[in-house]
Amino acid sequence: MFYINTFFIYSILGFIFENIMSFIGHSHFYSGILYGPWTFIYAFAIFALMFLDKKLKNLKLDKWLEIFLFYIGSTIIMTMIEFSGGMLIEKLFHRVYWDYTNLKFNFGHYIALEVSLGWGLFATIVNYLLRPLIDKFIKKIPKFVTIILMIFFILDVVVSLLN
Secondary structure, three states, X not given: OHHHHHHHHHHHHHHHXXXXXXXXXXXOOOOXXXXXXXXXHHHHHHHHHHHHHHHHHHOOOOHHHHXXXXXXXXXXXXXXXXXXXXXXXXXXXXXXXXXXXXXXXXXXXXXXXXXXXXXXXXXXXXXXXXXXXXXXXXXXOOHHHHHHHHHHHHHXXXXXXXX
C-alpha cells in the first residue's frame, strides 16, 4: 500500500503545486488532464527519484557529493519526464499545458534549461527535506482511504479518456 499511497499523495501534491504556480503566473487555476485533484506525472517523477536516491545511498558517498549527484540526476530525470509527459498529453488529449518557447534556452515548447535546473533544485529539496516527513504520513494512511482513492482515480481516468 505504501507505493499506491505514494502515487496518490504526490499526484495530489503535484496538483496543488501546479495550481499555486498557475495562479501566481497567470492568475487562474490549473485544471489538469483529469477531473480529479491529481497530476500523476509527479507520482511517476517521485518513483524515479526514489530509485535514484536509493542507488546513490548504496554508494555510501560523502553527503554533499550524494546531494550534488542527486541534483544532476534529478535534473536529467525531471527533464525527461517533462518532455515525455508533454508529448504524451498532446498525443492523448490534444492539449498543450506548457510552452517554454519564450525562454532563452528552450528546446521546443516542452523543455528549457532554465526550467530543468529549477526542477532539479525542487526535486532535491523535496527528496532531502520533505520526503522523509511525507513518507511518515503515507505509512499512516488507512487501507480504506487507499481503496476509495483507487476507485475515484480509475473512474476519473476512464471518464477523462472517454471525453
